[in-house]
Amino acid sequence: MSDFTHFNAQGRAHMVDISDKTETERTAIARSSVFVTKEIYNKITGNEIKKGDVLAVSQVAGIMAAKKTSEWIPMCHPLSLKGVDISFDWKITEDTYELVINVLVKTKGSTGVEMEALTAASATALTVYDMCKAIDKGMVIGKTYLVQKTGGKSGDFHRSLEEDK
Template identity: 80%
Template sequence: MSDFTHFNEQGRARMVDISEKKETERTATAKSSVYVTKEIYEKITNQEIKKGDVFAVAQVAGIMAAKKTSDWIPMCHPLQLKGIDISFEWKINEGTYQIQIDAFVKTKGSTGVEMEALTAASATALTIYDMCKAIDKGMVIGQTYLVEKKGGKTGDYYREEKGYTDGTK
C-alpha cells in the first residue's frame, strides 16, 4: 500500500505492532506554560483561589492525563508507566506572570513516553486555566513542546532552538 506505518494494506488506520521491539527504560520531559495576571499570581501564591490549591489539583490532573494518553490519542499504545512527575516554576518578567510546567514520564517498555509527557503538560495547563478562569478568562496557555526523550530504537533527543521559543531551552 504505502510506507505509512499506521495504515494497513487497505489504507485504513492501524496501531503499529511493537511486539518485536526491545524493552528499554524510556523517559520524556515536556513543557507547557500559562500566562496569568498579577491578581491570579497573587491569589495562587497566597492560596486564595476558591476552587482550592491550583498546583495540587493541576499536578494530579497531569498525572491522570499521562496515564490515560492512549484514550486521547488514537494510535498511542497503552503503557505501564513507572513514574510521573509534574513541577512548576514562576517566571516573572516586566509585569508578565508565567507558570512554567515541566512534565516528566518514565516507563520500561517497547515504545516511548513522549506523548504521555506532552499530554501531562497540556492537561496540567488546562487545569490551571480551569481553576483560575473565574478571575480572568484571558489567560494564555503557552507553547507546549518536548524537551527531551531518552531510550528506544531512535536514541535520545534533546530539543534545540528552531526559531520558536518561549525564552527557555
C-alpha cells in the same frame, strides 16, 4: 502506503505492532505554560483560589492524563508508566507572570512516552486555566513541546537551549 506506519495494507488506520521491539528504559520531558495576571499569580501563590490549591489539583490532573493518554490519542499504545513527576516554576518579568509546567514521564517498555508527557503538560495547563477562569478568562496557554526523550530505536532527542526560548 507502506511509508506510513499507522496504515495497513488497505490504507486504513491501525495500531502499530510493537511486539518485536525490545523493552528499554524510556523517558520524556515536556513543557507547557500558562500566562496569568498579577492578581492570579498572587492568588495562586497565596493559596487563595476558591476552587482550591491550583498547583496540587493541576498536578494530579496531569498525572491522571499521562495515565490515560491512550484513551485520548488514537493509535497510542496503553503503557505501564513507572513514574510521572510534574513541577512548576514562575517566570516573572515586569508585567508578565508565566507559570512554567515541566513534566517527566518514565517507563520500561517497547514504545516511548513522549505523548504521555505532552498530554500531561497540556492537561496540567488546562486545569490551571479551569481553576482560575472565574478571575480572568484572558489567560493564555503557552507553547507546549517536547524538551527531551531518551531510549528506543530512534535514539535520544534533546532540544537545544536556543530552541527552548
